[in-house]
Amino acid sequence: MTDLSDESPPKKKRTGRTCLGCLVIILLSVCCLISLLLLAPSLLSKLGIFGMAASEVYELAPDPYASGQMSQAFEERNIPGVSVYVIPQKSKATQGAFIILDASKGYTGLSPLEGSDAVFVEILQDLVQRNRAENLRISHVTVDYRDENGDTVLAFTAQQEDVEAYADGVITQDEFFKVVHFDLLDTMRRLGVDEFLEEVQP
């Protein structure tokens, strides 16, 4: 006779070893995921899919001639506390220009006696002129404003072609400001406007 009793077969007990196995698999998966997230950018960078890190792009020494040429634009106007570094970009035929306006080294402004941006435009025109005349191969201008403690207050970068278009009067000031690049979060963090930061952060 067939056994029709409704007794179900005894359930297999979950052993401690099974639980441990699951835990190990989960931990390994998490480790793999973290490793992937950490290693992926540098791996993709090496493969050329992502760009190189800045420390690699600007690893060579600043070009003393080009840096001197750019510095002269400020020295000739008696603007203290300004340093200019023009650095060759790795694997490119161009150089990056970094202008440091440092209040801790005596920088008091481009035009301390004038409330206009006329000197700002004049300097941009001078820099553009020097780049063209001396073939300095500048591809971008990155500006760092530092406070009296030497800390960055504001930093932005502009492509040289945009700087030239603005200096030559091809684009307006507003159009130039639009294409300049700030890191919004970093700028807010540096300025110390915590409330604004909270508002922006998702």
Add this chain to the structure above:
Amino acid sequence: MKRTKKFTGILVVFLLSLFLLSACSDDEWDLIAEFFVVWAEQNSIVIDGAFQTDQAINTVVNDKISDVTNSEKSIQLDGLDVIRDIEQADAIADQAMDDLDPDQMVSALSIRPSDWRLHEKDGVIWVANDNLSAATSAFRRSDDLLRESLESGGDCLSLRRNQLEARSRELWEATLVYESQPGRSQGDAKSLRQVHGKVGRELNEINTYKTTPFCDS
């Protein structure tokens, strides 16, 4: 409406914080603040005085993606950290030159190993320490790095002249430091003076004949 008011308040705090940075003139900070506010307006983060949360979040997310993927603009801004490294390495190297101490140069070179200007100083310090083999090696490394930077363009003669002028200037400074040390007198820094003379001859060749074996090879 509430959000607009909040943003106006935030903007006032932000502008005030800029004005309080008294090292620069108010006009200068005014210009900087205006620059940033106009940028925010031009990029639709602020429209008619109202803060656009969505646009701001989009901008922040795009910035973060740019950071991870090392986009061109992100690299350019990150380049400012490289400038800090250059300043730090230069300060250590200057101190090493004052002390003619090769050990200090190790830490400067660990920050910027591919900077030929630091290898120049390293070479000069080794000459001052009468280790001509280490000095030759440091100058050779400097030359190699200069050649590497010429691969992306630039005038070989001008750059070589800049490099030799730096070498000559630093050799002379080291000579003065060496000979001013207690128990030493003028003319004691024989190795430094000898190498200084040799560098002077190559510089003279560049200035007179507009040629140098460095650029011919």
